[in-house]
Amino acid sequence: MPALETLPGLRIVASPEALDAAPWSAGTVVLRFAPDDAFAIGATAVDIADDHAIVAEESGFVGRWLTREELDDRLVTHIEWPLPTALPALAQGLIAGVPAKLWLTTDRVLLLCAAAYAAELADRLG
Amino acid sequence: MSGDGRIVLDGRPIPYRSGDSVAVAVMRAGEHPQHGGTVCLAGDCGNCVAEVDGIAYTRTCQTPARPGLVVQRHPAAGAPPLRAARQIDVTTAPPAGRIPVQRIEADLVVIGAGESGTAAATNARGQGRSVTLLDARDGEEVVGIYAGPTVIVRTPKGMAHIHARDVVVATGAAELHPVCPGNGLIGLVTARAAEQLHTAGVDLGVSVAIGSPPSGVPCTPVGGSLRRIEGVGRVSAVVTVDDDGEGERTTACETVIVGLGRAARTVLWRMADDLPVTVVGPAAQSFPLPEAPTAGTVCPCSRVDVDDLVGVWERGFQDLELLKRAALVGIGTCQGSACLPHLRAFIAERSTAIPEPFTARPASRQITIAEAAAGVHVDAFRRTALHDEHVALGAQMDRFGGWWRPWHYGDHVAEYWAVREGVSLGDVSTLGKLVVSGPDAVEFLERLYPTGVGDIRVGRSRYALLLNDGGHLIDDGMILREAETRFVLTFTSAGAGHAEMWVRDWAETWGLRVHLLDRTMSLAAINVTGPLAGRLLERVGLPSPPRFLQHVHAEVCGVPCHVMRLSFTGEVSFELHHAVDRSVELWRALMAAGRDLGIAPHGLQALQGLRLEKGHVIVGMDSELDSTPRRLGMEWAVKMDKPDFVGRTALARTAGLPDPRRLVGLTMPGSAPTEGSPIWSDRQIVGHVSSSFASPLLGHAVMLGWLKRTPFPDEVMVDGRSAVAVAPPFYDPEGGRARA
Structure with missing residues (x-):
């Protein structure tokens, strides 16, 4: 498995309505970890309509884009939960026993996990 | 199946033919896979198990022969010897993936590809269902059916974990074994086994058949009931009687072929109680006993x-x-x-x-520990961003609170002195860190914590206990106010995950307007501690470090940090919280800047001693599940005049009750006793030591320990030595050094 690399971006916790309405520059991948929690990969600023929003620079995630074939060949055997079929979708669970997430689109997949788990995940995926 | 060749039986090569199982090859050589007993060649009994290529209890009738395969028969009496366990370095993760695991989703799993199983599979496929059909004859041995249902299968390629909606058990019926004197001799086979052996060209010698005879196998049918089998080691004759039990007849032979009836193979069905598992075909039939x-x-x-x-x-x-x-x-x-x-x-x-069959449980087949553990991972332990730095510095890494952390760097006493007399770095990235923001943030935290929150000024912080509704300590940490409606909470490394869930649960329960963001794994933290810590920070961009319990955002060595002035070690301490991807850069810069100050890192072993000298409690080590602030001697951290907080009702209700438990400080000359040692008084155990440390500075042992009998004695015995109760802190009781 090629190395997982830091995914810099912004972490935003705000009201779901404010997150829904937030404008993102083209190409920004926004992962909604929860209705009030988003990780905008590559973003450096955001205009969010919530005075109490928590907006923090995030470098605590590492990841790697994979093809769908690489997902099937390298990851699926390490996943014990059904992958979502309606795409795009964010899936979260254990991969090879390590907490991780998958951002699945029709043509590629982003594997990401907390940087603290990167070495463990890489070891287990081989 | 491979072509003709040779396998090794008990160190001796024997030939096999194409298509032979190991058991057939052994019997072709005139031997028995064990040391006697009826052979069924159907995988039902244990009479052909042997050690195959180092794996004991392998069913040789289900194992294809191949060149060079090594078979060691089990001892005639007793079990095969256990192999010596390989020494494993517990500080490294065990290797994963030794046994490959295939995970399969299927609408239906059919176990057994005989007539009934094939029909069930065909029928389901006709209905558009996905079907996995398993056949032991193809080496697919089902070892268990678990809730789900999940079918665990050993296959020639490894293990398969099949998650199914329904399971059909079509495992057929097994032939009955004879029970009579002499049934442990060599030369007994079931009728089906005889057919297999005959087809394979194995010479059975002079054979007699009892009961239903095999098809196409030359043998002499013998009427009546089986009474006993005679022979020394091997069969030499069979003795039968008439159906009325009279008229004993002895028939000389070399092989006894038994066709005594069948019994349904129900073991898999019986272990699947309350699961969507059905049984079909002969496996569902009731055969006469x-x-x-x-x-x-x-x-x-x-x-x-x-x-x-x-x-x-x-x-x-x-x-x-x-x-x-x-x-x-x-x-x-x-x-x-x-x-x-x-x-x-x-x-x-x-x-x-007639009693029902007894309960069946997985595993129905012998599997190795590696096969049982295949696909199962040990807990994943996190690594801080500084993990490799610690390793490069010679740290002994170990698992604590879900993280790999440095226990020491070779000399924990030297690390201790670096903190007490110079300056030292500690990796505290593992501490829990939670941001709380919202118009109701103050009210939320006032309800959550037993300490005052609203009076914490922006830029200040306060130590706080986290109590459950019973008033028992579940975690502790700092409350840092960043703005009127924004706070950062810290938690212990081991308790952070639970604490975060606890806080989130209350936020949801109360419906207050707060946002929560867990930064535990997004921010690293380095503790710069020691009397020279301030001087070091002045050198690296912080000319006016915050005063005790203050915190500021500032650049240190060019790295944006949230600098928190507090102290767990008893010396001046600054926690530098920063982005994980800048941690190595910051650590190295600090180490370089402090070289002439004698800077050195310290591990957990030194830290535990340093904090113990200060009497600081480690939650989970010094506290118990029902430790209240009173029992811990920490009532100073509880503000009972607040109108409410989690745990207040319980604390108020129990405040006037006698409480025979107290965490106390103890000292005694000499070395530190083992943590957990009993505390004695009047020849009775009255408590135990929760933490202990031989203080290099004080020259004696210091301890925290629980006393669980009143009146609390002032003098006790620990480790056969006299110890005295001393109110902590043991070191710098005025706290002047931390505030310097």
Whole structure:
């Protein structure tokens, strides 16, 4: 498995309505970890309509884009939960026993996990 | 199947032919896979198990022969010896993926590809269902059915974990084994096994058939009932009697072929109680029981004779499950496949009803630990961004609170002195960090914590306990106010995950307007501690470090940090919280800038001693599940004049009650006793030591320990030595050094 690399971006916790309405520059991948929690990969600023929003620079995630074939060949055997079929979708669970997430689109997949788990995940995926 | 070749049996090469199983090859050589007993060649019994390529209890009848395969027969008496365990370095993660695991989703799993199973699979496929059809003849051995249902299968390629909606058990029926004197001799085969051996060209010698004869196998049918089998080591004759039990006849032979009937293979079905599992075909049929056994070995796996059963029965174990446990029958290799019909017949003859078969549990087949553990991972332990730095500095890494952390860097006493007299770095990235923001943030935290929150000024912080509704300590940490409506909470490394969930639960329960963001794994933290810590920070961009319990955002060595002034070590301490991807850069810069100050890192071993000298409690180590602030001597951290907070009701209710438990400080000369040591008073154990440390500075041992009997004694015995109670902190009780 090629190395997982830091995914810099912004972490935003705000009201779901404010997150829904937030404008993102083209190409920004926004992962909604929860209705009030988003990780905008590559973003450096955001205009969010919530005075109490928590907006923090995030470098605590590492990841790697994979093809769908690489997902099937390298990851699926390490996943014990059904992958979502309606795409795009964010899936979260254990991969090879390590907490991780998958951002699945029709043509590629982003594997990401907390940087603290990167070495463990890489070891287990081989 | 491979072509002709040779396998090695007990160190001796023997030939096999294409298509032979190991058992057939062994019998072709005139040997027995074990040391006697009926051979079924169907994978039902344990009479052909041997060590194959180092794996004991391998069913040789289910193992294809291949060149160079090494077979070592089990000892005639007793079990095969256990191999010496390989030494494993517990500080490294065990290797993963030794046994490959295939995970399969299927609408239906059909176990058994005979007529019934194939029909069930065909029918389901016709309905558009996805079907996985398993056949033991293809090396697909089902070892268990678990909730889900999940079917665990050993395959030639490794293990398969199949998650199914429904399971059909179509495993057919097994042939009955004879139970009579002499049934442990070499030269007994079932009718189907005889057919297999004959087809494979194995010479059975002079053969007689008892019961239903095999098809196409040259043999002499012998009428009547089987009485006993004679021979020394090998069969030399079979003795039968007329159906009325009279007219004993002896027939000389070399092989006895038994066709005594069948019994449904229900072990998988029986272990799937309350699961969507159905049984079809012969496996679902009710076959007549054999005659009750009167002599001979009933359970060849555990070597249990009829006499053993009678003895247990006469001692009152007259239920099948009790008989099984008392006689250890049916618990061996075949899990009752050979003995269960005879056991039921044994009980039926002595009672009024035929007992139901006993409970079956996974695994129904012998599997190795590696196979059982295949696909199962040990807990994933996190690494801080500084992990490799610690390793490069010679740290002994170990697991603490879900993280790999440095225990020491070679000399924990030197690390201790670096903190007490110079400056030292500690990796505290593992601390929990939670941001709380919202118009109701103050009210939320006032309700959550037993300490005052609203009076914490922006830029200040306060130590706080986290209590549950029972008033018991569940975690502790700092509350840092960043703005009027924004706070950062810190938690212990081990308790951070639970604390975060606890805080989130209350936020949801109360419905207050707060946002929560866990930054535990997004921010690293380095503790710069020691009397020279301030001087070091002045050098690296912080000319006016915050005062005690203040915190600021500032750049240190060019790295944006949230600098928190507090102290766990008892010396001046600054925690530098920063982005994980800048941590190595910051650590190295600090180490370089402090070189002439004698800077050195310290590990957890030194830290635990340093904090113990200050009397600081480690939650979970010094506290117990029901430790209240009073028991911990920390009532100063509780503001009972607040209108409410989690745990207040319980604390108020119990405040006036006597409490015979107290965490106390203890000192005694000499070395530190083992943590957990009992505390004695008047020849009785009155408590135990929760933490201990031989203080290099104080020259004696300091401890925290629980006393659980009143009146609390001032003098106790620990480790055979006299110890005295001393109110902590043991070091710098005025706290002047931390505030310097």
